[in-house]
Amino acid sequence: xxxxxxxxxxxxxxxxxxxxxxxxxxIGEEATIVGACRAMRDDDYLISTYRSHGHALARGSxxxxxxxxxxxxxxxxxxxxxxxxxxxxLENRFMGGYGIVGGNLPLAAGMALxxxxxxxxEVTVCVFGDGAANQxxxxxxxxxxxxxxxxxxxxxxxxxxxxxxxxxxxxxVTDLHRRGEGFGVPGMRCDGxxxxxxxxxxxxxxxxxxxxxxxxxxxxxxxxxxxxxxxDPEEYRTKExxxxxxxxxxxxxxxxxxxxxxxxxxxxxxxxxARVDDAVAFADKAAFPAPESLYDHIYVFGEQVQxxxxxDERSAGVHKGEDERSLAEAERGPIDxxxxxxxxxxxxxxxxxxxx
Numbered sequence: 001x002x003x004x005x006x007x008x009x010x011x012x013x014x015x016x017x018x019x020x021x022x023x024x025x026x027i028g029e030e031a032t033i034v035g036a037c038r039a040m041r042d043d044d045y046l047i048s049t050y051r052s053h054g055h056a057l058a059r060g061s062x063x064x065x066x067x068x069x070x071x072x073x074x075x076x077x078x079x080x081x082x083x084x085x086x087x088x089x090l091e092n093r094f095m096g097g098y099g100i101v102g103g104n105l106p107l108a109a110g111m112a113l114x115x116x117x118x119x120x121x122e123v124t125v126c127v128f129g130d131g132a133a134n135q136x137x138x139x140x141x142x143x144x145x146x147x148x149x150x151x152x153x154x155x156x157x158x159x160x161x162x163x164x165x166x167x168x169x170x171x172x173v174t175d176l177h178r179r180g181e182g183f184g185v186p187g188m189r190c191d192g193x194x195x196x197x198x199x200x201x202x203x204x205x206x207x208x209x210x211x212x213x214x215x216x217x218x219x220x221x222x223x224x225x226x227x228x229x230x231x232d233p234e235e236y237r238t239k240e241x242x243x244x245x246x247x248x249x250x251x252x253x254x255x256x257x258x259x260x261x262x263x264x265x266x267x268x269x270x271x272x273x274a275r276v277d278d279a280v281a282f283a284d285k286a287a288f289p290a291p292e293s294l295y296d297h298i299y300v301f302g303e304q305v306q307x308x309x310x311x312d313e314r315s316a317g318v319h320k321g322e323d324e325r326s327l328a329e330a331e332r333g334p335i336d337x338x339x340x341x342x343x344x345x346x347x348x349x350x351x352x353x354x355x356x
Contacts, residue, residue, distance in 0.1 A: 001251055001268060001269060001272045002057055002063065002272050002275065002276070003026070003030045003033060003034070003053070003054035003057055003058065004027060004030055004251055005269070005272045005273055005275075005276045006053060006054075006057060006063060006066070006067070006276050006279070007025045007026060007027050007053060007054065008027065009067075009276045009277075009279075009280060010023060010025065010053060010067070010070055010084075011023065011025055011226070011230060013067075013070065013071070013280065014230050015230075018070075018071055018283075018284070019070045019071060019072075019083075019084065020072055020083065021083045021084060021085065022050070022084060022085060022229050022230070022231070023070075023084050023229060023230045024049075024050050024051040024084065024085070024228065024229045024230075025051070025053075025224070025226045025229075025230070026051045026053070026054045026224065027224065027225045027226045028159075028193075028222065028223050028224045028225035028226070028245070028246075028249070028250070029051075029054070029157060029159060029192065029222045029223075029224055029250075030054060030195075030250050030251060031192055031193055031194055031195035031198050031222070031250035031253075031254070032155075032157050032192040032198055032220040032222050033054040033055055033058050034054075034058050034195050034198075034199075035190075035192075035194075035195045035196070035197070035198025035199040035201075035202055035220075036058075036125060036127065036155055036198060036199075036202045036220075037055065037058035037059055038058070038199050039199050039202035039203040039205075039206055040123070040125060040202075040206060041122075041123075042092075042093070043093065043122050044093065044122055044123045044124065044125060044206070045093045045095055045108075045111050045112075045115075045122060045123075045124040045125070046059055046093065046094050046095065046124075046125050046127070047094075047095040047096060047098065047104045047107055047108050047111065047124065047125075047126050047127070048087075048094075048096070048097050048098065048104070048127045049097060049098055049101075049104065049127060049128055049129060049132070050084070050085035050086075050097050050098065050099050051097070051129075052085075052087050052096070052097030052098075053066060053070070053084065053087065055087075055094060055097070055127065056077065056087045056089055056092075056094055056097075059089065059092040059093070059094040060089075060092040061077055061087070061089045061092055061094065062077075063275060063276065063278075063279040064278070064279045064282040064283065065077045065089075066087065066279070067276075067279040067280055067282065067283040068080070068279075068282060068283040068286045069082055069083065069084075069087060070083065070084055070283065071283040071284065071286065072288065072289075073283055073286035073287060073288060073289075074286065074287050074288065074289045074290075074293075075282070075283075075286040075287070076283075076286075077089045079289060079297070080288065080289045081289070081297065082096075082097070084097075085097050085098075085099040086098070086099060095107070095111065101128075101129070101131060101132050101135060102128060102132035102135030102136075102137040102138055103137065104126060104127075104128060105126055105128060105132070105135075105137045105138060105140075105141040105142075105154070106137055106140070106141050108124050108125075108126030108141070108152050108154070109141045109144055109145050109150055109152060111124040111152075112124040112145065112150035112151050112152035112215075113148065113150055115151055116148070116149075116150055116151060116213070121151070121210050122151065123151045123152065123153060123206050123209050123210050124150075124151065124152045124153070125152075125153045125155060125202075125206070126152060126153070126154050126155065127155045127157060128154070128155075128156055128157070129156070129157050129158075129159065129162065130156060130157070130158040130159065130160070130161075130162055130167050130170075130171065130176060131161075131162025131163060131165070131170065132156070133156055133171065133176055133179055134162070134170060134171060138179070139183060141154075142154065142180050142183040142184075142185045142215065142217070143183045143184075145183075145185065145215040146180075146183050146184035146185050146215055147184070149213040149214065149215075150213075150215055151209050151210060151213055151215075152209065152215050153202070153205045153206055153209050153215070153216050153217075153218060154180070154185070154215065154216070154217045154218070155202070155217075155218045155219075155220060156176050156177075156217065156218070156219050156220070157192065157220050157222060158176050158192070158219050158220060158221050158222065159192075159222050159223055159224045160223055161224075161228070161236070161237070163228045163232075164228060164232065164234075164235075164236040165236070166236070166237075175189075175219070176217075176219040177189045177217055177218065177219035179217065180215075180217035185215050185216065185217050186214070186216055186217070187216070187217045187218070187219065188201055188204070188205055188216060188217070188218045188219070189201070189218070189219045189220075189221065190202070190218065190219070190220050190221070191220075191221060192220030192221050192222030193221075193222055193223070193245075193248045193249075193250045193253065194250065194253065195250055195254050196254075196257065198220055201218060202218060205218050223242075223245040223248075225242060225245070225246060
């Protein structure tokens with residue numbers, strides 16, 4: 001329920017221009033997220049896609065910090081530099097959302113290789129969409145994972161559409177859990193609208209991978225109730241189809257399984273909405289990253305690059321961007337002098353225009 005209400009509010013904040021860039025919501029896919037994350041150990045790794053707010057929350061990230069990341073604030077999980085598509089929380093071993101379709105698969109193999117190399121029994125779970133199963137990285141990564149016996153579970157979230165293209169139109173083999181067989185990666189399938197079944201299947205897959213050093217491909221059949229992104233007009237599917245899938249809403253289905261009464265569901269919902277309200281208030285008050293921190297966390301510096309990696313011209317004189325924070329005011333010139341120079345240059349340009 002937290003994921004659902006958080007995502008709904010994120011959509012509202014996007015419409016109010018509080019969130020920049022793109023915004024991909026996983027409303028309707030909550031069972032695949034929670035079922036998978038609850039099947040993992042705390043020391044396992046998770047890497048996701050650009051539809052990753054729910055994964056961050058399910059792995060234990062603070063809702064305040066996740067919302068602050070959407071707002072581009074320093075208090076965010078990626079210090080305001082990742083935004084919606086690049087959540088990252090190392091403390092909870094959530095290794096990020098990832099903006100490139102299929103680009104997270106090789107990274108997942110690398111994480112699993114690191115665990116294997118160190119003799120640890122950690123498992124990496126790699127989540128990707130049905131569209132990514134047609135990328136070259138899919139076959140390449142599954143082949144290496146099987147060849148090297150890497151402890152990684154690949155979870156394909158089959159929400160029926162690769163962006164706006166139905167799975168029947170973009171995949172010759174629509175039983176995606178069978179796509180790994182030719183690479184030596186066995187497959188499993190679960191109802192991604194049922195959190196209990198998803199948890200059971202993922203728990204078995206993770207256990208087999210951990211004990212047998214055997215990569216596994218799990219297909220979670222699910223559906224997103226919203227468009228591919230907030231910019232999606234959804235002209236590729238009918239309202240009737242969406243309504244039919246909404247009858248299988250994973251939150252309602254789980255509440256029914258728990259035999260919760262209406263009052264109990266209402267109380268949980270009100271508490272969840274209040275928590276999300278707090279997250280929005282926290283994010284809205286949080287500070288933006290300081291301008292001089294623009295070059296922080298950039299790692300291709302020093303002797304790795306011949307010449308300047310970046311150039312900064314915001315203060316008087318041109319200098320390396322990475323030196324911006326450490327430059328003394330005397331060296332770069334008082335900021336007032338910079339503004340005076342800009343004003344003087346503008347006045348000179350206006351006089352030139354008048355004379356012409």
